[in-house]
Amino acid sequence: MLSPKTKLVSVVHTSNSLGTINPVKDIIRLAHEKNIPVFVDAAQGIVHSTIDVQDLDCDFLSFSGHKVFSPTGIGVLYGKAELLEAMPPYQGGGEMISSVKFEKTTYNEIPYKFEAGTPNIADVIGMGAGLNYFSSIDQKGAHAHEKALLKYAEEKLSAIEGVRLIGTAKEKASVVSFVIDGLNAMDVGMYLDTLGIAVRTGQHCTEPVMDRFCIPGTIRASFLFYNTFAEIDTLTEGVKKAIKLLKG
Amino acid sequence: MSIEELEKSIVEDFELFDEWAERYQYIIELGQKLPPLDDKYKVDENKIKGCQSSVWLHAYSENGKVFFEADSDSTFVKGEIALLINVLSGQDPKDIVDTDLKFIDAIGLRQHIAVTRANGLASMIKQMKLYALALNSKQSA
Numbered sequence: 001m002l003s004p005k006t007k008l009v010s011v012v013h014t015s016n017s018l019g020t021i022n023p024v025k026d027i028i029r030l031a032h033e034k035n036i037p038v039f040v041d042a043a044q045g046i047v048h049s050t051i052d053v054q055d056l057d058c059d060f061l062s063f064s065g066h067k068v069f070s071p072t073g074i075g076v077l078y079g080k081a082e083l084l085e086a087m088p089p090y091q092g093g094g095e096m097i098s099s100v101k102f103e104k105t106t107y108n109e110i111p112y113k114f115e116a117g118t119p120n121i122a123d124v125i126g127m128g129a130g131l132n133y134f135s136s137i138d139q140k141g142a143h144a145h146e147k148a149l150l151k152y153a154e155e156k157l158s159a160i161e162g163v164r165l166i167g168t169a170k171e172k173a174s175v176v177s178f179v180i181d182g183l184n185a186m187d188v189g190m191y192l193d194t195l196g197i198a199v200r201t202g203q204h205c206t207e208p209v210m211d212r213f214c215i216p217g218t219i220r221a222s223f224l225f226y227n228t229f230a231e232i233d234t235l236t237e238g239v240k241k242a243i244k245l246l247k248g
Numbered sequence: 249m250s251i252e253e254l255e256k257s258i259v260e261d262f263e264l265f266d267e268w269a270e271r272y273q274y275i276i277e278l279g280q281k282l283p284p285l286d287d288k289y290k291v292d293e294n295k296i297k298g299c300q301s302s303v304w305l306h307a308y309s310e311n312g313k314v315f316f317e318a319d320s321d322s323t324f325v326k327g328e329i330a331l332l333i334n335v336l337s338g339q340d341p342k343d344i345v346d347t348d349l350k351f352i353d354a355i356g357l358r359q360h361i362a363v364t365r366a367n368g369l370a371s372m373i374k375q376m377k378l379y380a381l382a383l384n385s386k387q388s389a
Contacts, residue, residue: 184300184301184320184321184322184323184324184325185300186300186301186322186324186325187276187322187323187324190272190324190361191272191276193360194267194268194269194272195269201300202300203300216301216302216321217300245273245276246276246323248280
């Protein structure tokens with residue numbers, strides 16, 4: 001894939017449908033050997049891993065605010081200064097210009113040159129609070145707890161007859177995607193809804209992944225540090241009840 | 249019975265259940281009882297594809313009325329199909345085009361299906377109405 005025609009490598013840090021954590025550091029190294037910049041989509045990874053952009057040496061990285069206890073509709077785009085400085089603004093408007101003359105318009109410094117017009121001030125403050133909160137918790141402890149929850153959930157769910165886990169990579173975020181023989185994922189999800197259990201169902205906007213596994217969709221539960229082992233027991237019981245009801 | 253009368257009887261059936269969980273189970277039971285669609289109709293041109301489930305819808309007319317048969321890989325969607333067929337199949341095409349199917353909101357179907365689980369109920373109704381519209385214009389032509 002890394003050919004002379006490759007302009008940019010764009011890769012997800014963590015798969016939303018399977019939980020797989022990609023070896024992004026290796027990918028970045030290989031791309032950089034050929035002078036290809038790398039963009040990392042960390043929307044799913046940001047909350048489950050400790051990400052250090054300098055250690056990864058990625059050129060760009062983005063994530064959504066709502067994945068880290070912040071408002072919706074706002075996010076972060078990180079870029080290396082020299083790349084951002086070389087890039088032209090994509091949009092014009094207030095605050096992105098430092099001087100306007102007939103002969104020449106000078107753009108403001110980064111990041112302002114990319115922030116045309118009146119910004120979404122309230123959500124920026126909201127995201128600041130969200131990120132401060134996330135930085136204040138013991139992330140190592142949180143991730144260890146999530147790992148333990150994942151292991152427990154995988155054990156409990158795979159012990160149920162007819163349940164098959166999809167995505168069993170060695171490096172995984174605390175996301176468990178599964179299918180149940182003969183059952184439609186949405187039917188199961190809607191039943192779990194009635195029990196107050198929140199899961200996501202369907203193709204998770206990753207149809208090629210679903211095609212790769214020859215499945216129409218999965219049921220996906222994801223865990224964070226505030227989840228408990230008892231909640232996984234509730235999920236497991238819910239899945240058993242769903243099978244009983246739906247298989248009639 | 250007219251579409252409105254059939255809708256009224258569905259709403260009355262659902263009033264027996266207080267909780268959404270019971271209504272969900274009832275819809276699942278309806279889905280489990282829906283007669284399967286003949287495999288020859290399970291072709292791509294009859295398919296309404298969605299992220300969460302697929303539906304095959306077959307329509308035909310007889311003596312000026314429109315009849316529907318359908319199937320899905322989701323039992324819940326089959327339950328919805330059973331309700332729609334109950335109300336719309338065998339009706340006059342003009343009545344199908346004109347109805348706004350108030351029973352769907354009355355039984356709480358729309359409120360209880362999360363946007364992320366949008367299961368093609370709207371596309372199913374649209375497709376049924378399109379069939380009726382096509383048959384209606386064919387008849388009046």
